[in-house]
Amino acid sequence: MTDQEIWVYAEKHVGMIQPVTYQLITKAKEIANDKKVVVILFEATDKNLEEKIKEFGPNEIVVVKDDRLKDATDSEIASLMAELADRRKPNSILFGATVVGRSIAPRLQAKLNTGLTSDCLNLAFDDDLLIQTKPSYGDNIMCEIVCPKHRPQMASVRPNTFEAKKDLNQSVIVTKINDLFFKKAERIKIIEETPLLSKSDSIANADRVIALGRGAADEKAVRLAEELARKLGAKIGVTRPLTDHPKFSGDDQIGQSGNTIAPKLLVNLGVHGAVQYTTGIGSAELVVSIDKDPEAPIFNYSNYSYVGDSVSFLESFLKVIQ
Amino acid sequence: MSLKIVVCIKQVPVSNNLKIDPITKNLIRSGESGVMNPYDKNAIEAALRLKDEWGGEVILLSMGPADFEMTLRQGMAMGCDDAILLSSRKFGGADTLATGYVLAQAIKKLGKVDLVLLGRQSVDADTSQVGPIVSEFLGWPQITFVSELTGHAKKGMTATRLLENMQQKIEFQLPAVVTVRSEMNEPRYPTPRNIQQSYKKNIRIWDENSLSVDPNRIGLKGSPTVVRSVWAPIKEAKHTIYLKGTPDEAVRELLIQMRASNLL
Numbered sequence: 143m144t145d146q147e148i149w150v151y152a153e154k155h156v157g158m159i160q161p162v163t164y165q166l167i168t169k170a171k172e173i174a175n176d177k178k179v180v181v182i183l184f185e186a187t188d189k190n191l192e193e194k195i196k197e198f199g200p201n202e203i204v205v206v207k208d209d210r211l212k213d214a215t216d217s218e219i220a221s222l223m224a225e226l227a228d229r230r231k232p233n234s235i236l237f238g239a240t241v242v243g244r245s246i247a248p249r250l251q252a253k254l255n256t257g258l259t260s261d262c263l264n265l266a267f268d269d270d271l272l273i274q275t276k277p278s279y280g281d282n283i284m285c286e287i288v289c290p291k292h293r294p295q296m297a298s299v300r301p302n303t304f305e306a307k308k309d310l311n312q313s314v315i316v317t318k319i320n321d322l323f324f325k326k327a328e329r330i331k332i333i334e335e336t337p338l339l340s341k342s343d344s345i346a347n348a349d350r351v352i353a354l355g356r357g358a359a360d361e362k363a364v365r366l367a368e369e370l371a372r373k374l375g376a377k378i379g380v381t382r383p384l385t386d387h388p389k390f391s392g393d394d395q396i397g398q399s400g401n402t403i404a405p406k407l408l409v410n411l412g413v414h415g416a417v418q419y420t421t422g423i424g425s426a427e428l429v430v431s432i433d434k435d436p437e438a439p440i441f442n443y444s445n446y447s448y449v450g451d452s453v454s455f456l457e458s459f460l461k462v463i464q
Numbered sequence: 465m466s467l468k469i470v471v472c473i474k475q476v477p478v479s480n481n482l483k484i485d486p487i488t489k490n491l492i493r494s495g496e497s498g499v500m501n502p503y504d505k506n507a508i509e510a511a512l513r514l515k516d517e518w519g520g521e522v523i524l525l526s527m528g529p530a531d532f533e534m535t536l537r538q539g540m541a542m543g544c545d546d547a548i549l550l551s552s553r554k555f556g557g558a559d560t561l562a563t564g565y566v567l568a569q570a571i572k573k574l575g576k577v578d579l580v581l582l583g584r585q586s587v588d589a590d591t592s593q594v595g596p597i598v599s600e601f602l603g604w605p606q607i608t609f610v611s612e613l614t615g616h617a618k619k620g621m622t623a624t625r626l627l628e629n630m631q632q633k634i635e636f637q638l639p640a641v642v643t644v645r646s647e648m649n650e651p652r653y654p655t656p657r658n659i660q661q662s663y664k665k666n667i668r669i670w671d672e673n674s675l676s677v678d679p680n681r682i683g684l685k686g687s688p689t690v691v692r693s694v695w696a697p698i699k700e701a702k703h704t705i706y707l708k709g710t711p712d713e714a715v716r717e718l719l720i721q722m723r724a725s726n727l728l
């Protein structure tokens with residue numbers, strides 16, 4: 143079959159397409175073979191986010207414009223997607239494994255009576271069958287999941303797992319659809335959506351991250367780290383125990399139950415390297431770790447390692463880059 | 465105003481450090497029995513606070529093998545009123561779709577439920593899919609990943625939902641389904657009195673005959689997803705270079721490398 147479609151749900155917040163959407167487009171194109179990559183975009187009438195999406199070169203963008211979509215609920219989006227899916231019968235539908243993706247996708251799954259694999263780390267096609275690789279048990283186990291008898295095949299994919307690449311050579315068809323039935327959700331209304339203050343610049347998207355663990359948790363270490371972060375233009379992230387520190391919260395946490403990060407530079411200070419932590423740093427490029435324990439597993443995930451005290455290292459760093 | 469609240473809870477392995485049998489390729493589950501999924505404790509706490517405020521009852525619902533009774537008892541020891549175990553060989557092998565279907569059918573059977581609370585996700589399979597699936601089958605609003613729940617049970621409630629770097633304020637009316645983040649509250653400890661009481665309470669066991677269920681939508685049969693294989697990821701160690709000497713010397717060496725990588 144040649145006319146099969148892989149759909150990518152375009153997630154947006156405050157008028158911006160989320161990076162995971164672009165990452166999914168690029169990955170879908172890589173594995174598509176002769177299938178078409180189709181982005182599904184819901185937006186208010188005064189928006190033209192399809193222009194941004196075009197740069198990543200899907201085959202088609204299906205746009206539904208409606209002012210009620212400004213603050214649509216999960217179930218409203220899921221109903222619209224279900225109606226579209228009934229018409230076009232896609233082979234598969236991909237979502238970012240974000241809070242919103244992980245909420246809309248299963249609601250849609252239940253409507254379409256099909257399978258959904260969450261938080262995938264890899265996708266591939268074996269003919270028409272989508273092979274989905276996902277972690278479980280806190281990333282200690284990987285499993286390969288398929289959905290052999292139901293269509294569409296649905297998956298949510300962990301952000302920052304794949305790289306987004308622009309492709310300006312692809313000619314992109316934009317299809318506007320305005321005859322879907324908008325099933326208004328009852329008894330629920332999104333009153334406002336605001337950036338989280340502490341996370342207005344999330345570590346998940348930061349280019350440079352300084353990560354603090356329990357070996358860099360005292361007042362002095364935190365103060366020096368903040369100073370170094372300012373100098374390097376880095377964000378501070380923490381291991382889970384430090385989320386109890388008054389300065390930090392779960393939003394700053396790196397790892398399995400926190401953020402997956404993909405910075406160009408990551409400096410770990412007093413971070414032991416538990417698997418629940420290292421799960422979140424697999425895509426970091428240059429990793430430097432300082433720990434006083436020569437056996438700390440974090441060194442196995444590091445390009446450069448220094449066995450020593452985190453505060454002394456911070457002091458030297460600040461002094462030397464003066 | 466008296467609320468009928470259902471909390472769905474799941475029992476998960478004590479530790480996530482599972483091993484794979486090198487020959488059968490099956491998961492070796494440790495002998496230790498399970499614990500309650502941590503987020504489900506937050507869901508129970510949220511339910512108990514609402515009950516304290518508005519009156520009513522909190523009913524625990526869990527689908528799984530007989531030994532899930534242990535976590536149901538734990539939940540009752542926190543102060544819940546009633547517990548139902550959905551247990552049958554026919555329910556076995558369920559993926560999230562079949563799990564959500566059976567839970568929804570049980571909630572329908574209970575009748576007149578005002579609020580269903582679940583954890584934001586389990587810490588073993590980790591999908592966070594069951595809450596939205598239950599909501600869809602009930603046809604109710606879903607408010608997922610909630611960190612704060614306030615308002616009036618009758619007139620309308622307000623939830624704060626945390627996204628990655630956004631937050632939403634959502635107003636909704638009951639009946640509804642809410643999935644709970646750990647930021648919401650600090651779960652209470654069971655009191656000795658409640659522990660004692662919990663052993664006097666009866667746990668009801670429902671199977672497929674107790675519910676109105678389509679046999680093709682439960683258990684393995686009702687599960688579109690198939691786990692084809694399971695393996696332990698090989699963690700490739702990065703080739704690490706040790707920075708030597710005093711901290712000053714180490715930093716200087718690092719800076720040379722950072723310049724070479726255009727990071728300075």
Ligand SMILES: Cc1cc2nc3c(=O)[nH]c(=O)nc-3n(C[C@H](O)[C@H](O)[C@H](O)COP(=O)(O)OP(=O)(O)OC[C@H]3O[C@@H](n4cnc5c(N)ncnc54)[C@H](O)[C@@H]3O)c2cc1C
Pocket residue numbers: 280354355356357358380381382383384395396397398399400401411412413414415416417418419432433434435438450451452453480587
């Ligand atoms: C279900 C589950 C989910 C989890 N999710 C996460 C998650 O998302 N993120 C996460 O981080 N954790 C998570 N954890 C916790 C994780 O298992 C570890 O407990 C945690 O990462 C340890 O944090 P740490 O490295 O800061 O502390 P520790 O393990 O205490 O390590 C501190 C390190 O600092 C070093 N040190 C001490 N003093 C100094 C000094 N002066 N100078 C230099 N080094 C020093 C020590 O040698 C040690 O290596 C999770 C656990 C579970 C069970």
Ligand SMILES: Cc1cc2nc3c(=O)[nH]c(=O)nc-3n(C[C@H](O)[C@H](O)[C@H](O)COP(=O)(O)OP(=O)(O)OC[C@H]3O[C@@H](n4cnc5c(N)ncnc54)[C@H](O)[C@@H]3O)c2cc1C
Pocket residue numbers: 257258259260276278279285287472473474501503504507525526527528558559560561563567581582583584585586587588589590591592593594595689691
């Ligand atoms: C290794 C592995 C991988 C899996 N991957 C997938 C997959 O990708 N897709 C899929 O559809 N299924 C998958 N499954 C099956 C899935 O684990 C079961 O269907 C499970 O019962 C529910 O999924 P969950 O644990 O992810 O729940 P989640 O949706 O993460 O749980 C959210 C909340 O739902 C409630 N809840 C969950 N399970 C129950 C229960 N049995 N009884 C009462 N309340 C409950 C709890 O409140 C929980 O906090 C997988 C199973 C395994 C062992």
